[in-house]
Amino acid sequence: MQADLQQQQQAAPQNQDAAAPQQADAAPQQAAAQPLDDTMLQAAIRYNRSLGLTPDQIKHYQRLLSTGSDGAFGPDTTRAIHTYQASKPGLTPDGKLGPQTRAALDGDHQAARNRPPGEAREMTEQEIQAAIRYNRGRYHDPAMIRQIQEKVGAGVDGSIGPDTIQKIWAWQQQNGLEADGRVGPRTLERMGIAGADMEQAEREAGTHGQEGTGGEVPSGNITQNISWANFQSNGQTVPRNLRPIVTQVCQELEKVIAAFGGRRIVINSGYRSPAYNRSIGGASQSQHTMGRACDFNIQGIRPSAVRQRIEQLIRSGQMRQGGLGAYANFTHYDIRGYRARW
Ligand SMILES: [Zn+2]
Secondary structure, eight states, rough: HHHHHHHHHOOOOTTTTOOHHHHHTOOOOOOOOOOOHHHHHHHHHHHHTTTOOOOHHHHHHHHHSSSSSSOOHHHHHHHHHHHHHHHHHTOSSSSSHHHHHHHHHHHHHHHHHHHOOOOOOOOHHHHHHHHHHHHHOOOOOOOHHHHHHHHOOOOOSSSSOHHHHHHHHHHHHHSSSSSSOOOOOHHHHTTOTTTTHHHHHHHHHHHHHHHOSSSGGGOOEETTTHHHHHHSSSGGGOOGGGHHHHHHHHHHHHHHHHHTTTTEEEEEEOOOOOHHHHHOOOTTTTTGGGOOOOEEEESSSHHHHHHHHHHHHHTSSSSSSOOOEOOOOOOOOOOSSEEEOO
């Protein structure tokens, strides 16, 4: 699978001094749902990271909480824990995934599994919306979405809505997968269309390569400070269907440029055709081949400082969540739609 994913930062156990797990969520008498202020949030994140759960274990609880399943404890997951605790009598809403909270989540999960198939529960509105966000972040290619819709028997319109999500959910149950309405790597593989978006990109690139004479190669600027020539290094032509996605990446990069007072951006690698990507040993499903990624520098700024600024912009909701890769001489950023760090 994607090297980017495999290299995702793990939730390394740290701060072993945090309160012992056994004491974490014993419910005091007054369990009123108080909001999670920033101090509590940070303490809960430290505590959760100190639990030493593996990324797979964390993903398991993230799915049960209907939050982004990146296998690491951040603010979103911790807030989702708090919300869940506030909805469950007997749990202290402190955002800490202590043993009682884990047992409650697993208990709910088990209860849902033990229902006879005829009584399979419906997805909640919250679960549907979370799955829509997940899938929309992951799949930008209408052709790919149509393949998924065909597979699960949903209306084939190339766009992901509640009907598609519920059909995915039912399909997952029928196929013995954990049902969450999200087409992650495992579900995609089971559907037998793993890597289909890659093939699609390749097919499109091939088609446009043949047509690609005369006016086919885009020129001029994509956004204020980034030109097509910048983004299409090594003679790569961005296929027409990927150009709107490339534009979105550049709109995000403009925010980084602005954050550094309009300094020049130097792009090492933007779009890569699948063939070119293979020739340089890139990850087989690199975000670069889907037009979602860019490796770059901001002139005169250390890459570590650039990444720090991007993290701030993402945290404050000014920039889109996605992949952020640390390299000694440049920064990789992509708009895959979910958090990945390496
Ligand atoms: Zn890259």
